[in-house]
Amino acid sequence: MDTYSEQISRWTLDHLPARITEALNSLAAFERLAADMSHLLAALPARPDHVPALTCRRLLVNLGFWGSALVRLALVHSRADAVLDSTTVGDLSFRHYYARLAVQSASGHPPWQSFASIITWNVPTVEIRLDGDLHSRSEGIFDGPRVRTWTGTASEVMLWELFKVGAALGSAANRSLDPIVSGVVSALSEESLSRLLASHAFLRSFRQRMVNFARGQDPRGEFSIDVFMNQIRQFGVPWQSRAEAPSGPHEVESLARDAIFGMPQLRHGQWVRDRSRSMMSAEGKRLEQAADAPTLGEVIQRSTAKTRPFDDLTVSVLVAAHDIYEERRKLSAAHYGIARKMLYRPQRAQSSDRAGTPTLAVDNSQGITGMSEHDVQRFDHARRVNPLENVLAALPSDEISHARSLIQESLSTHSVSVTLRHAGTATSCAQA
Numbered sequence: 288m289d290t291y292s293e294q295i296s297r298w299t300l301d302h303l304p305a306r307i308t309e310a311l312n313s314l315a316a317f318e319r320l321a322a323d324m325s326h327l328l329a330a331l332p333a334r335p336d337h338v339p340a341l342t343c344r345r346l347l348v349n350l351g352f353w354g355s356a357l358v359r360l361a362l363v364h365s366r367a368d369a370v371l372d373s374t375t376v377g378d379l380s381f382r383h384y385y386a387r388l389a390v391q392s393a394s395g396h397p398p399w400q401s402f403a404s405i406i407t408w409n410v411p412t413v414e415i416r417l418d419g420d421l422h423s424r425s426e427g428i429f430d431g432p433r434v435r436t437w438t439g440t441a442s443e444v445m446l447w448e449l450f451k452v453g454a455a456l457g458s459a460a461n462r463s464l465d466p467i468v469s470g471v472v473s474a475l476s477e478e479s480l481s482r483l484l485a486s487h488a489f490l491r492s493f494r495q496r497m498v499n500f501a502r503g504q505d506p507r508g509e510f511s512i513d514v515f516m517n518q519i520r521q522f523g524v525p526w527q528s529r530a531e532a533p534s535g536p537h538e539v540e541s542l543a544r545d546a547i548f549g550m551p552q553l554r555h556g557q558w559v560r561d562r563s564r565s566m567m568s569a570e571g572k573r574l575e576q577a578a579d580a581p582t583l584g585e586v587i588q589r590s591t592a593k594t595r596p597f598d599d600l601t602v603s604v605l606v607a608a609h610d611i612y613e614e615r616r617k618l619s620a621a622h623y624g625i626a627r628k629m630l631y632r633p634q635r636a637q638s639s640d641r642a643g644t645p646t647l648a649v650d651n652s653q654g655i656t657g658m659s660e661h662d663v664q665r666f667d668h669a670r671r672v673n674p675l676e677n678v679l680a681a682l683p684s685d686e687i688s689h690a691r692s693l694i695q696e697s698l699s700t701h702s703v704s705v706t707l708r709h710a711g712t713a714t715s716c717a718q719a
Contacts, residue, residue: 291330292342292349296429298327299349303356304439310360317360324353325374328384333377335384335391343392344428348409350385351400352435355522355532357381362524362648371526382526395568399526402450402537403567409435410451411709415459417485418702423462425455432709438518442511446519449500450538452705453493457540460489461577464547468580474590475601483607484697490614492703497621501628512629516637520630521648523655531565534655539570546577548615549584550669583608584674591678599690602682606690609675619670623663631660 310317331346332338338346354371361370369382376384386398396403411427411434436443463486466472467479503509523532535541542562563571581589587608594601634651653659679687 291332292345294330295327295349296345296435299352299435300433303352304436307356307360307437311363314364317364320360321357321370321374324357328374328376328381331376331384333379335388338388338391340391340393341428343388344394344396344404344408346388347385347392347396347400348404348428348435350381350388351404352437352522354381354385354526355400355524356437358524358526359522359648395570397530397565397567399530399565400533401565401567402533403570405533406447406450406454406538410447411707413451413455414706414708415455415489416702416704416706417459417488418700419704423455423459425451425458427709430709437522438514440511440514440518441507442514443519445500445505445507445510446515448707449496450535452496452707454538454540456489456493456496456703456705457538457544460486460493461540461543461547463489464583468547468583468586470586474586475594475604477600480600480604480607483604483611484694484701487607487611487614487698488701488703490611490618491698492705494614494618494621496705497618497625501621501625510629512633515629516633516651517647520651520655523649529564531561532649532655533565536654536656536658537562537565539566539573542574543577544615545670546574546580547583548612548670549582549672549674550666582674584612587675588678597682597686602686603690603694605675605679605682606687607694609673609679610691610694612673612675616671616673619667623667626654626660626663630654 306316306320306323310320335343335346357370357374361368371382371385372380374381379387382398389396389398394403407425408428411429411432413425413427415422415424434444434447436447463482467474467482472478472482499505500510523534525532531537563574566574587605591597591601591605597605630651637651649655654663
């Protein structure tokens, strides 16, 4: 790591959370923080045009945390000036320097903080294994095990790890289904059945981790709802008027999953474009392609429409596809349950006690992208629709039962393990 990048990274890890806490309570402390950041930024190359791509990405992570901290603090202290324009790196504003870093990183990163710079690059590498075999990796870009945060709390680290592990498991599930949806793999084949079962196992593992997270089963302790609502979420501030602050709706594989299984709003071009602007360019293309492709249910239905009578393999594929829709429904319900427990219910209690409400930069009555509880509930209801319900209902019940028993037996033998690694060393491991 370059010396100047190392210095920025070390300061972010060792000093940023405490300096933010101090600056939240004092305008003078905020001004000192901004001045100290400017002093540290002076060590960076005046133009990042020759900075190595990896160093640019590391700077995007660290300075992304700085930028959102500055914007939040300016809002808290009712500062009218554009803090990202008044803070400078040489003769460039912080905002323009960050945008130049994004270009030089050769990653397609947007000119503001993103899901990738908060989660994907920040958290150590995640490895996904199926039955002991390495299936996929989501790379981190730092050598050590520490995760950059605004709050310096275990809760924030736990949240970022959950996001990254969830994204990695979701990607593994989607990539298993992609060849079926695209037609590369015949929908009514042994390989299709194998891919459906693998995808089901990845989604089930993701759901179990969400449930365990909500139950406070992490050995580091229970996740703090207060820290989440009144600290972590408060850094979800846009850097400019047309930008969206990064959040769960910008995790591309979550959106791609809705496209693969079917969600009406993903057929709306403007909705897709609004999310894409705050993604990596490759992620935006991935989402657009997924949204334009047929759904898994459509592919299965078209294939079975040409096949009569159904053989054992076709029935097994139908049951496996039906049941993965059910797993997707359970995953959505787990997500909605977390949102209710950790945001919407506490927010209603907080709003009824206005005397105890802290000064907020982000409205806790809705998601970072403006989604209300009604919106989340509407999405959850849409994910309950199983397009293969009627197809399966037309089959003899004994054939369904036989196929399902074989499928459940196969699923019970699938083992999904998740490992977090840094510099080639495992830092934690979980299995389901």
